[in-house]
Amino acid sequence: MSTTALTGAPLLAVRDLSVAFDRGRRRVLHQVSFDIAPGQRLGLIGESGSGKSLTALAVMGLLPDSAEVTGSVRWRGAELLGQGERALARLRGSELAMIFQEPMTALDPTMKVGRQVAEVRRLHRSAEPGRVRPLVLAMLSSVGLPDPVRIADSFPHQLSGGQRQRVVTAMALVNSPDLLICDEPTTALDVTVQARVLALIDQALTREQAACLFISHDLAVVAQVCSNVLVMLDGRVVDGGPVDRLFRAPEHPYTAGLVATARLDLVEPGSRLPVIGDFYASGAAGPQ
Amino acid sequence: MRRVTLLAGVALVSVVVLLALVSFVWTPYDPVRVDPSARLLGPSAAHWLGTDGFGIDIASRIMVAAQTCLLVGVIAVGIAALVGVPIGIGSGLLGGWFSEVVMRVTDVLYAFPALLLAILLAAAFGASTWTAMIAIGIATIPAFARVARAGTVQVMASDYVLAARSCGTGRAAIAGRHILPNVAPVVGVQASVAFGIAILAEAALSYLGLATPPPTPTWGRMLRDAQTYLFTEPSLALWPGLAIAVAVLGFNLLGDGLRDLLDPKLREQAR
Amino acid sequence: MTSIPSDRAEPGVYEVRDVTRIFGHGDRRVEGVAGVSLTVHSGERYGVVGESGSGKSTLIRMLAALDRPSSGRIEFQGRSIGELPDARLGFLRSAVQLVFQDPRSSLNPRMKVADIVTEPLRSRLLRGRTDVPTDRSRRLAEVLDAVGLPASAARRYPHEFSGGQRQRIAIARALAPNPQVLIADEPVSALDVSVRAQVLNLLNDLVRDAQLTLIFVSHDLTVVRHICDTVAVMQAGRIVESGPTAQVYARPQADYTRRLLASIPTLPS
Numbered sequence: 001m002s003t004t005a006l007t008g009a010p011l012l013a014v015r016d017l018s019v020a021f022d023r024g025r026r027r028v029l030h031q032v033s034f035d036i037a038p039g040q041r042l043g044l045i046g047e048s049g050s051g052k053s054l055t056a057l058a059v060m061g062l063l064p065d066s067a068e069v070t071g072s073v074r075w076r077g078a079e080l081l082g083q084g085e086r087a088l089a090r091l092r093g094s095e096l097a098m099i100f101q102e103p104m105t106a107l108d109p110t111m112k113v114g115r116q117v118a119e120v121r122r123l124h125r126s127a128e129p130g131r132v133r134p135l136v137l138a139m140l141s142s143v144g145l146p147d148p149v150r151i152a153d154s155f156p157h158q159l160s161g162g163q164r165q166r167v168v169t170a171m172a173l174v175n176s177p178d179l180l181i182c183d184e185p186t187t188a189l190d191v192t193v194q195a196r197v198l199a200l201i202d203q204a205l206t207r208e209q210a211a212c213l214f215i216s217h218d219l220a221v222v223a224q225v226c227s228n229v230l231v232m233l234d235g236r237v238v239d240g241g242p243v244d245r246l247f248r249a250p251e252h253p254y255t256a257g258l259v260a261t262a263r264l265d266l267v268e269p270g271s272r273l274p275v276i277g278d279f280y281a282s283g284a285a286g287p288q
Numbered sequence: 289m290r291r292v293t294l295l296a297g298v299a300l301v302s303v304v305v306l307l308a309l310v311s312f313v314w315t316p317y318d319p320v321r322v323d324p325s326a327r328l329l330g331p332s333a334a335h336w337l338g339t340d341g342f343g344i345d346i347a348s349r350i351m352v353a354a355q356t357c358l359l360v361g362v363i364a365v366g367i368a369a370l371v372g373v374p375i376g377i378g379s380g381l382l383g384g385w386f387s388e389v390v391m392r393v394t395d396v397l398y399a400f401p402a403l404l405l406a407i408l409l410a411a412a413f414g415a416s417t418w419t420a421m422i423a424i425g426i427a428t429i430p431a432f433a434r435v436a437r438a439g440t441v442q443v444m445a446s447d448y449v450l451a452a453r454s455c456g457t458g459r460a461a462i463a464g465r466h467i468l469p470n471v472a473p474v475v476g477v478q479a480s481v482a483f484g485i486a487i488l489a490e491a492a493l494s495y496l497g498l499a500t501p502p503p504t505p506t507w508g509r510m511l512r513d514a515q516t517y518l519f520t521e522p523s524l525a526l527w528p529g530l531a532i533a534v535a536v537l538g539f540n541l542l543g544d545g546l547r548d549l550l551d552p553k554l555r556e557q558a559r
Numbered sequence: 560m561t562s563i564p565s566d567r568a569e570p571g572v573y574e575v576r577d578v579t580r581i582f583g584h585g586d587r588r589v590e591g592v593a594g595v596s597l598t599v600h601s602g603e604r605y606g607v608v609g610e611s612g613s614g615k616s617t618l619i620r621m622l623a624a625l626d627r628p629s630s631g632r633i634e635f636q637g638r639s640i641g642e643l644p645d646a647r648l649g650f651l652r653s654a655v656q657l658v659f660q661d662p663r664s665s666l667n668p669r670m671k672v673a674d675i676v677t678e679p680l681r682s683r684l685l686r687g688r689t690d691v692p693t694d695r696s697r698r699l700a701e702v703l704d705a706v707g708l709p710a711s712a713a714r715r716y717p718h719e720f721s722g723g724q725r726q727r728i729a730i731a732r733a734l735a736p737n738p739q740v741l742i743a744d745e746p747v748s749a750l751d752v753s754v755r756a757q758v759l760n761l762l763n764d765l766v767r768d769a770q771l772t773l774i775f776v777s778h779d780l781t782v783v784r785h786i787c788d789t790v791a792v793m794q795a796g797r798i799v800e801s802g803p804t805a806q807v808y809a810r811p812q813a814d815y816t817r818r819l820l821a822s823i824p825t826l827p828s
Contacts, residue, residue, distance in 0.1 A: 047751045048722065161611070190610035191778050195822035217751040220824035247826050261756040262826060264781045269805065270763065273756035273785070447665035448675075451729075454623050455736060456645075456652035456684025465678075469669040 009077065010035035011179055011211050012059065016071035019054055019235075024068055029054050029235045031071065036179065041205065041212040043222035043243070045258065046232035052215045055232070056181050059213070060098055061088040094124040097172035099165075099201075101184040106168050107156040113167045114140070114152025121174045139170045142207075144200050162193035166200065173204050180205065181213045186221060198224045219262045223247065231255050253280040294545025297480075300538025304531075308354035317345035319352040320503040328521055337527050340510070341517055346524070350531050353505040357487050357535055360421050360499075364486040365479050367425030368432050373475055375429070376436025377467055380444060381459060391437065394430040402427035402489065410498045420499035424489045428482050435478045439471035473550035477543050484539035491532050507532050570637060571598035572740060572772050573622060578631030578641075580617050591617040593796035594631070601739075604766065604773040606787030606804060608780055608819065614796035615776050619742050622774065623655055624648050649684040653691050656733035660745035662725030666717040672728055673699055673713035679736040691736045702731040706761060723754035730761065740772045741765075747782060759786060780820055784808045792816045 012035065019029035029051045036042050044052045057063050059073055061080060073080040075091065092098070100106045108116060117136045121128075128135075133152075140148035143166040156164055165185065172180055182201065186194040202225055205212050216222050222229060222243070229246050231239035231254065239252035250256040257279035267273055311319075316336065323343035331338045337346040375394065379387040406423035413419050443449060443466055452462055493499035494508025502509060507528040514524035580592040592614040599605045609615040620626040621633060624640050633641045635651055656679070659665035666675055677695045685691045692698040700710055706727040717725055726746060733741055743762065747755040763786065766773045777783050783790055784804050791801035792813060800813040811817045 047753050191822040192610060192818060195824070198824070217753070218824065219752065220826050223826055224824050244827060258753055259826070261753045264756075264785055265825065267785065269785050272763070273760050275756045275760065276753050446667075447659040447661065448667045450625060451657060451659065451665055451732065452678060452682075454625055454652065454655070454657045455679035456649060456682040457678065458683045461681075461683070465670070465674075466667055470667070 010074075011038050011040075011076060012036040012213075013074040013077075014055075014059065014072070015074075017055065017058055017073060018070045019051075019058055019063065020068045021066060027235065029058065032232075032235075032237050033071075034230055034237065034240070036211050036213060038178065039209050039211050040228065041214060041226040043226035043229040044213060044215045044232060045217065045219055045222050045229055047217055049234075050232040051235040052217075052232055053183055054235075056098070056183050056213060056215055060092060060096065060181065061085075090124070093120050093172075093177075094175045095178050096181070097175070097177035097179070098181040098183065099168055099172050099185045101187050104156060104161075104164060106171075107164060109156050112153055112155055113159070113164075117152075117167065117171050117174055120171050124175050136170075136174070139174050140167070143167075143170045143173070143204065144196065145170075160193075161189055162197065165189060165193075165197055169197070169201065169204065173208060173210075176208050177210055179211045179213065181215075182225075183215045184217070185214075187216070187218075194221070201225060219247065219258060231258065256280070291545075293541050294549060297538055297540070297542030297545045300534050301542055304354050304535045304538060305358065307351045308358050311348075311351035311355060315345075315348040315351050317348045319344065319348040319505050328517070328524075330523075338523065340513060340524055341521075342513075346510075346527055349505040349510060350507070350527055353507045353510065353528070353531070354535075356417060356500055356504060356506045357490065357531075360417065360424065360490040361483040361486045361539075363421040364424040364428060364490075365482050367422065368428035368482060369475060369479055371425075372429040372432025373436045373471070376433040376438075377440045377463060377471065379433070380437040380440025381463055381467065383444075387437075391433070394433045397426070398430040400427075403493075406493050406498050415498050415501060417500040417504070420490055420493045423493075424486045427489075428486065431482060432475065432478055435474050436471055439474050440467050443467050443470045473546070477547045477550065480539050480543035480546060484536040484543070487532065487535050487539070570634075571600045572603075572636060573597070573599040573774075574632075574634040574637075575618075575622070576632045576634075578618075578621065578628045578633060580614075580621060580626065581629040590796050592621070592628075595793075595796075595798055597791055597798065597801070599740075599772060599774060601772055602770060603789060604775065604787040606783035606790040607774065607776045607793060608778065608783050608790055609776075609793035610778050610819075612795070613793040615793050616744060617796075618793070619657075619744055619774065619776055623657055623742055624651055646684070649688060652682070653685045653688050653736050654738055655740045655742060656736065656738040658726070658729050658733050658741065658743040658746045661749040662717070662722060662729050663749075665729050666725060668717055670716075671713070672703075672708075672715055672717065675717070675728060676702060676713070676732045676735055679732060685736055698735055702734045705734060705765065706731045721754075722750050723757055726750060726758050727761065730758075730765070734765065734769070738771065740774065742774045742776075744776045745778065746775075748778065755782070762786065778819075779823065780808060780816075781823055792819070 015033050017029060017032040018027065020027045032055055034042065044055060046052050054063070058069055061083065063069060069081055071081070080088065107113065114136050117139060118132045121132055121135065137148045137152060140151055145151045145163060145166050151159065151163065151167070159167065185201065186197050189197060198221065212225065214222055214225050226243055229240060229243050230237050231252065233254055239246070239255045246255060247259055250259050254276065257276035260274040260279060261276060264273070321344065326339050326343040327341055329335055329339045335345050335347065337350070340346055375390060379390040402423060405427060406420060409419040409423050449462060449466055452466060490499055491508035491511070494506040495512045497512070499508065500506045510528035511525055514528065517524050575595060575597045578592060578595050579590060582589045582591050595618060607615045607618065617626060621628050628641050632639055640648065640651055677699055679685055680691060680695050680698060699713060703710060703712055708724065708727055708731065717728065720728065746762065747758050750758060759782065765771065775783060775786050787804050789802070790804045790807050791798045792807065792815065793799065794815045800807060800811065800816050807816060811820055
């Protein structure tokens with residue numbers, strides 16, 4: 001990527017990242033490389049099984065022990081691969097934060113959400129007696145939750161899906177991370193709620209001047225948040241570039257296929273929709 | 289890691305089963321013959337684990353007692369599963385007030401002390417292996433009913449049951465085709481765990497004299513006999529205690545291992 | 560595209576009049592569906608648009624007689640179905656089939672594809688009906704072919720297939736008893752955008768070739784615009800707007816419809 005040259009040292013530098021399971025027999029990620037500069041927003045698009053989520057988990061050091069990870073993941077120049085759990089845990093939730101697809105599983109059902117947000121803050125900051133609660137309430141209201149006091153004193157199951165995703169977003173942002181990784185953060189939400197959560201993530205990133213790695217199968221969603229995009233296919237990065245160029249004039253046939261299938265609005269109603277196969281014949285051609 | 293749990297469970301359970309099987313055809317000594325000349329001997333080449341206060345070979349007694357332990361487990365768990373699973377599936381399938389009544393009744397049964405039930409049965413019919421097995425079995429019914437009901441409710445809420453209903457599939461076919469195969473794994477896990485609990489309960493009842501009467505060897509009774517010599521010959525209590533621990537731990541590990549193996553969520557991640 | 564019958568006197572396949580479905584009672588009383596009326600004509604492609612909690616799923620469950628209205632009347636081909644006992648619903652069960660949102664939960668993971676697809680043919684209510692195919696293995700081969708799956712798929716389990724292929728299996732099951740009406744509940748929203756086009760093309764072709772009546776439920780107005788000729792927009796249990804899809808899409812009247820349209824993420828153009 002050319003972004004490094006423009007903005008100086010990258011925040012995150014991933015080089016030749018490969019992941020294999022079953023003692024190297026099943027390779028799921030092949031030499032993925034990219035940089036994220038401070039404040040940059042990089043989208044990662046591809047179909048399910050293309051390796052998007054694996055890439056995020058590998059960066060966070062959250063892959064199961066059975067995974068063989070090779071290559072290099074550098075955070076501000078320091079290698080993360082091979083780091084102990086304790087060192088990684090210090091980074092996660094403070095400098096590096098993540099928002100998952102299903103907000104219900106990311107929250108502890110037995111704990112009030114206000115306390116859960118506060119825990120994340122306390123975990124990474126020295127004691128701030130009496131200052132955490134106001135900060136949590138401010139955080140909850142900044143992610144667009146009305147009546148933050150009531151929300152803070154609610155359990156996860158008492159909230160709607162959109163409210164839970166906002167709480168998770170607040171948790172991710174409470175320590176002002178430098179990089180926010182979003183893995184399909186709005187896929188489980190209704191469209192009107194999705195629109196609001198996307199706008200919210202966009203505002204929060206601008207306010208915190210944080211960088212972002214945004215994962216989605218939906219090009220239109222990625223385009224709302226990101227300036228640059230990588231396209232993944234079968235565990236490899238096959239294309240990449242600025243959003244505008246990639247979507248207006250895709251060069252790689254697979255990208256062209258992805259763009260075409262996403263443009264439902266351009267097709268005459270009732271006529272045949274373009275499919276990926278019209279543009280790109282994969283190794284395993286046939287109905288998906 | 290999951291494999292380790294399962295394999296450890298299988299290994300420990302195999303030890304108990306093997307002891308029981310071998311004891312049908314061979315034991316070092318007669319496990320009920322009293323020999324006053326050989327009381328309280330320490331371990332030796334002749335008596336591997338020594339002899340007890342009656343002069344009975346401890347190794348032989350432990351081996352034969354494994355039979356009782358497995359019999360109690362099989363029958364008690366069998367009673368509980370055969371009664372509890374249909375109750376649970378039926379209540380989950382039919383729903384409504386029927387389901388509520390059935391589950392409240394099992395709740396009451398859950399709260400009823402199993403020990404009291406065992407005492408009542410022993411008082412009415414005389415303490416035997418059978419009264420113990422039936423008492424343990426009845427006390428375990430609610431656990432199976434709950435597990436089966438929870439599984440049934442989950443399956444009933446799935447879209448494939450909705451699809452089956454939408455094309456006119458009857459309740460019996462839904463139960464046989466969709467519910468039973470999906471509930472069977474959790475019932476299997478429950479059975480393994482319940483087996484361990486049954487063994488522990490039988491040992492406790494034997495110890496209290498509320499189960500198998502002498503001379504049939506049981507680990508619980510061996511503990512009771514060992515109590516007399518607890519301060520002079522503590523090793524007498526060690527062997528039956530160890531046997532109970534091995535059997536209970538084995539079935540619990542087996543249950544945990546099966547749970548991990550069958551949990552579709554965990555399996556999905558591994559794929 | 561099928562033209563919308565303009566003669567409103569002609570009875571529809573479905574006539575829904577003032578249907579309300581209430582859940583719970585007292586303080587917890589919730590109107591899942593509140594006074595909905597609609598008519599679906601034969602051969603029509605009827606879209607129902609709404610978000611979670613709009614009552615769209617409750618509505619189609621009542622159309623499929625998997626749930627009963629608290630009040631109001633639902634007629635299928637001129638016969639009221641709201642109060643019929645299950646045993647007398649054979650005519651509906653063979654004529655109306657469902658496709659669900661998430662093929663991971665709509666296919667029993669412990670059954671082979673052959674058993675899943677032929678399940679409707681083995682059902683007590685459908686066996687022996689003249690409109691239902693009797694030769695199961697032949698019908699299995701036919702519908703697998705119709706949805707573009709190889710015959711060898713029959714011997715495999717759902718988890719061996721991708722999301723899009725699983726949805727094809729679910730569609731094959733729905734086609735098996737030769738239905739007249741297909742009700743699809745968010746059939747593409749659990750799928751990747753890139754797979755969505757394939758499944759929509761398939762549904763389009765199948766509905767046209769078999770002259771099915773389609774009731775298509777979605778939260779995505781762009782998808783409904785592509786598939787349906789008529790649309791009803793639901794919010795909080797009520798229909799807030801309905802009419803020809805092109806018209807609702809181009810000139811939405813209700814505030815909620817406008818908001819829904821504005822929320823759909825689009826690519827820069």
